[in-house]
Amino acid sequence: MDEHTGDLGAVTGPEPDRGEPFTGRDAELGRLFRAVESAAADPVVMLVGGMGMGKSALLGRAVRRAEASGARVLRAVGSESEAHLAFSALHQLLRPLAAEVDGLPKRQRAAIQDAFGTGPATPGHASAPDPLLIGSAVLSLLSALGDRQPVLLVLDDAQWFDRASLDALSFAARRLVGEPVTMLIAARDGDHVAGFDRHLPTLVLEPLDHAAANRLLDRQPRSPTGRTRTRILDQAAGNPLALVELARAATAQDAAAGLPSAGPLPLTAHLERIFAARLDGLPADTTRALLLLAAMDSVDSPIAVPAGLPNAEGGDPWLPAERAGLVRRSGRDLRFRHPLVRSAVYHAASAGARREAHLTLAELLRDEPDRRAWHLAAACPGPDADVSAELERTAARARRRGGHASAAKAFQRAAELAPRREDSARLLVEAASAAVFTGDLAWVEELAAAARARTDDPSLLASATVQAGRLAILTLRHSTVFSRLTDAAEGLLVSQPAAALALLADAAVVRFYSGEDTQRRRVQDLLGRLPEDASSTGLRTWVRAVSDPFADRAELVSLLARFATEAKARPERLTTAGITAWLLDETPQAVRAFDEAFDRWQVQGALPEGLGGAVAWAYVERGRWDQAREACARTVALGRAAGLDHAAACAATVDATVLAYQGDTTAARARADEALALIDPLESRSVSVYARRALGAAAAADGAYETAYDQLRLAFTADGTPVHYHASFPALAELAAAAVRSGRREDAAAIVERCARALADNASPRLRALISRARGLLADPEDAEPHFRAALADPALEHWPFERAQTLLDLAEWLRRRRRIAEARAPLTDALEIFRRLGARPWIERARAESRAAGLDVTDVVPDALAELSPQQQQIVRLAARGLTNREIGEKLFLSPRTVGSHLYRSFPKLGITARSQLRDLVDGALAPAGHQG
Known part of the structure; x- marks a missing residue:
């Protein structure tokens, strides 16, 4: 591949404005x-x-x-x-x-x-x-x-x-x-x-119109007339550069050969031909100097100017090029007048001359190995093992710097220059591995196909297939990708079981995103046909947990310890272990794994993404909402940069949910709608359900319970079956709460009992608590208490603080309505403390209203002042209270220091403080219990 075939000129910036009038712009x-x-x-x-x-x-x-x-x-x-x-x-x-x-x-x-x-x-x-x-x-x-x-x-x-x-x-x-x-x-x-x-x-x-094009020709030093003018207008088609250059060529004394006698030519080819004609008659030193400049990798003219060029009999080799209108100089700044000049100069030279120019530049760039490698590659007339090895080293350096696209291109070019087909195939697989992180699925598939065409090696063939599969799971074409992955896995079950298992691991992720039950059966069938291997226990556990976490939950939980041990030895698997734990509702273990993963990857580059928003969901469930939003910001940024809409949509739904919990319902709805716009709900049932849960939470926060029920009801089919085998279940309690306030008890009760039967003994303690809360809300008043008590019975449920606080508030409301006011005060106090700590503004207000009705004094204004801030302002204030500078806060939240400072400036009056040093005491006070019996 010749990277010097483009039209871009070696220029250092936009053409300087010299005050000439513009035409038509x-x-x-x-x-x-x-x-x-x-x-x-x-x-x-x-x-x-x-x-x-x-x-x-x-x-x-x-x-x-x-x-x-x-x-x-x-x-x-x-x-x-x-x-x-x-x-x-x-x-x-x-x-x-x-x-x-x-x-x-x-x-x-x-x-x-x-x-x-x-x-x-x-x-x-x-x-x-x-x-x-x-x-x-x-x-x-x-x-x-x-x-x-x-x-x-x-x-x-x-x-x-x-x-x-x-x-x-x-x-x-x-x-x-x-x-x-x-x-x-x-x-x-x-x-x-x-x-x-x-x-x-x-x-x-757009192209200039006829009148503007004529005005531009009128302003040329020698304005064309008659038939020549007509032909220029026709061939330039409103392109300002073409108008100027064709006019210049047509009116020059020796321009007759510059314009064809009849018929238009393709515009670019015609202009290149005109520019190339200007090379005729230039001194040899000038031609050589121009070719070196055209062959350069950058605008670094201080390299090109003293590039060992002998002066033309003591003269300046660049002066003839300036007079010919090919280059411009300002001091040591040298550049082509236009990209087409560079293209014309480069392609007008013979292949041998171009090769010599690249070799000269490679010699000059011995201290810059990456640029040198590309010049050596451009000089190669055919395969060359040494240059291929140089490019492979360049690719490795680019990958270490996080330049995945650059690494993939270098590996690809190294493969083209590798004399041995097996080396070429290996390098193409490496290129595909790097290209995965660019998000360009077509490129990854092209590289994998090229690798397959060059080798019969089963291991390389399997690796090529796996690399294509790694990126495919993050696209929106879940049905197509799933078939491709499972068909490939089936073909490798016997010959390459490790590769087959890797493909099944990706297929399981697609199954999670799509929620399609036929895919679960296909994954289970292939997994059952794979030969047993002790070293693959962790990956097998992953496949089972991702594709069906509640089928054999107890056994899968028992395997988590082994999975965690394996991750300790292989840190790159920490996120895999964490996601597996999250899927099984072992959220504390999941968060520990994610914390460790973030700590390790701080010095190793971007955190590898597993199941989209799993990291953020785990932080939400543990009540670490600021960190959840940080994780969402990271995933959205990576997803957008790589063009992976599905990853961005996953994170947007989590962010929307937190915003709804915090009371920023307008932003929550916007984020949820953004996620829904990015996906097909039939192809991405998980994201669709998460978005409906967020919209339901936003409606509930606004007190629009009928809308909340309508949104949450979409997490279940018409007959009450979960739309998604994992994402729908946590919505049961919220569905029941909205049903009670919108007159839909009967419908909600049928859904809750259907789901309880489907889960049976495989329900996690968390889901059992949510089902108990739902039953308490939907039960007749005299029958509700045992269900609420059951939902609060397990101390481990404190690991899901928001859900626990909601249940405490439900119990307290029930107790007060039964005139058991003294008993209601303890759960009310606990609930209000949790809601304050989380910054859940709508629930703080509900708990405060209920507390006042129960005779509790909850007029402590200062801690509640935090709840008056926007969710982002709360994040910034909490980080500032921990002693972080504006720059450090901006680095965490992907904001500029100026934006952070602006938020703090606007927050101080609302908080009733005047100095940053007061933040720690204020935040600590907001986290402390505040209610007392009146």
Whole structure:
């Protein structure tokens, strides 16, 4: 693969604005000016158009306007040949900020330095920087710059930015609201810019109309006339660059050969031909210099200019190129006038000349092994084991830095250069393994297919299939993916049982997402036909728990200890062990595993995702809602960066549920609706049920119990069967609570009893408690107490504090209505304490009202002041009370330090305090019991 075949010119930024009038772009220019001048404007604006439509010129004018108004401008230009180098675009953008990077918090600074390959080397340490930490570092840098002056980021030819840079920049872009930072992004029409393709204000540069095109020709130094003008207008088709360059070529003395005698040519080919014609008659040294510049990986002209070029008889080899309109210079800054010039120069050279140019650059770049490897690869006329090995090392370095797309490209190119087919197949499997983390399923499948075409090795064939399966489970095509995974597993049952089990593990996840019962039977059949292997106990337990956690729950719980022990020896399995525990309602064990996993992965890169929102759900159940929302933010960021809508939808439903519990019902409904919009409810029953539970909780928080019941009822079929075999059951108690208040007792009671029969002895203690609470709510008043007492009997149920507090409140309400007021006070006090600690505002109000009716004095205003804050403000206040700085809080919640400070500023008056030092006492007071008998 030749990475130097693109049209991108070696330029360092948008064309400088020299004040020339624009033609036909008044509206677009005005929109860009408003973006760079107004703090209320959109923080990110996309500029889209075909090659030569004037994107760079418009950006240049916007840059001039921003600089004139005192803004700090940072620029980066994409390079097709650098798209495989992880963080190369980000490095170009942030290179002027070395001092500011040094001032970042230690972890953020280290992440940026590691990404750029400038951090201290640690022997034997192969950790990758956390992409979210890098995104937070970029956000911190921009926020800090914005404290001093407005900031403008200009990203030109962004379609050729490397994926790692785009992930970091898109992460920051989504959090720029309220910051004096504007981002202008220019990209080729029809090209995808990862992370920036949804819901952004976009200016599309259309071709100039006939009148504007004529005005542009009129402004040329030698304006064409007559038939020549007509032909230029026809062939340029409104493209400003084509109009200018065709006019220049047509009016030159020797331009006759530049324009064909009849008929139009493809526009790009025609322009390249014209630019290439300018090379004729240039001195040999100039031609060689231009080819070196065209072959370069970056805009680093200080390398190209002194690249061992002999002067042309003592003259300047670049001067003839300047006179020919091919390059522009400003001091040591040298660049092509337009991307087409670079393309024309490169393709006009012979294959031998191009190869020689790349070898020259490789020699100059001995201290930059990654760029050197790609130049050596470009110089290879055929397979080369040494260069293949160089690229493999480049890929390994990129993967350690978290540049998965760059790693995959390097592995893929190394495979193309590997002389031995088996080596090529192995490298393609490695490429597929790295590409999994880009979210590009088509690419992963292409790499896996190429690997299969190169080898008969059963192990490599199985690995290729497994890699494709790893990513497929996170897409929305669950039915198709499940069939593919199970068919592949069946074919490997005998020859490659370990690979077959790995595929079954992925198939079980698809079964969880879809909730389809026929898939459970298929998984169980294949699992039963696999030969027994003691080393596979953990993975077998996973398959059984994920596909049917309540079939043999007691046995599966007994296997958890062994699974946990295995995870201690192999830390990468911690999340797998945690998710298994969560599925079995062993939530405390799950949270311990997740805590340890987060601690370990802080220094190893992004936490591997298992079953979407499982981590966040476990934290919700344990009452650690702030951490649940942090986990959701992480998953959503990773899912969006990789284009994995299903993962983002999973996390959105958990976030919606917490927001509903905290009383931010408008935000909760928006998040739940967002999740539902991303999935097909028949393909993703788990996400659909979670979203309905969140919408039900939001309605209940608002007191709209009929709506709450309607939403929660959708977690069950018309005959009362759970829509999802795991996600529906926890909704039973909430369904009953809404039923009581909306006159649906009979329907709800039938569903509760049907589910109780289905679970029978396999129900977890948690589910038994929820069913008992539901029965208490639905029972006749004289029969309710035993059910409430049963729901509170097991001390272990304190591990689910919100559910326990709801039951305590239900019992207290029942006791007070039976005029057993003294007995009601203890459960009321306990419930109110828990609700306060969690920040569950709607339930705090219910418990306070019930407490007053029971004669308790609950006028303690200060602790309740926390409940008046928004959920996000509560998170920030609690973290600040623990002593975290604004930067540290922003790093945890993926917010800028400025946004954190703004939330604290607005929170202090509501809390009745004036200093940060008062937060700890206030938060501690909110967690302490406050009610007492009046």
